[in-house]
Amino acid sequence: AQSVTQLGSHVSVSEGALVLLRCNYSSSVPPYLFWYVQYPNQGLQLLLKYTTGATLVKGINGFEAEFKKSETSFHLTKPSAHMSDAAEYFCAVSHNNAGNMLTFGGGTRLMVKP
């Protein structure tokens, strides 16, 4: 069985500050890991994904995440927050990349203060 835990359902940062959204997973097999962003009343948009290879993954909008197997973590970071980054962020795990099921965490709402 696989599961995802996102620590902190709400995170607030000032504009220009570092964004750090935490994700820990459990999986009995090597995982594929994803971060999605959701704006109000919209579907989910893929930010970035880790499948194999380089553990530091760069995505859209300046976000990146690092897969740390020893810590079972896949935290999302962005050096400088922008007001437009305010949204809900979801971490997800799958057994294979375009496979049959994603398991999502509960989400973290990012608020950006001016």
Added chain:
Amino acid sequence: DTGVSQNPRHKITKRGQNVTFRCDPISEHNRLYWYRQTLGQGPEFLTYFQNEAQLEKSRLLSDRFSAERPKGSFSTLEIQRTEQGDSAMYLCASSSTLGDGYTFGSGTRLTVV
């Protein structure tokens, strides 16, 4: 390519009525997925198709839920005898088998009154 399209965007129905949602995936994607998202939660997997074959349906929430993809293109999700607990956002996604990840639609928000 206009992405994944879901209709309707919003549906309000009375308890006990049947509802049907439609999803049109990206045309070259052969996999199609349905998820449910309740307020403040992450999406929850319901079922998926590869072409017209429904390969996983054990996660459908009850026998009131059913999904079809008759010609391997669009899909429908039906909920019979709706209950207030069915109120949620129903998300559709599609993917190819090439490993590019999912593309989600904007969802159908169901409100059961």
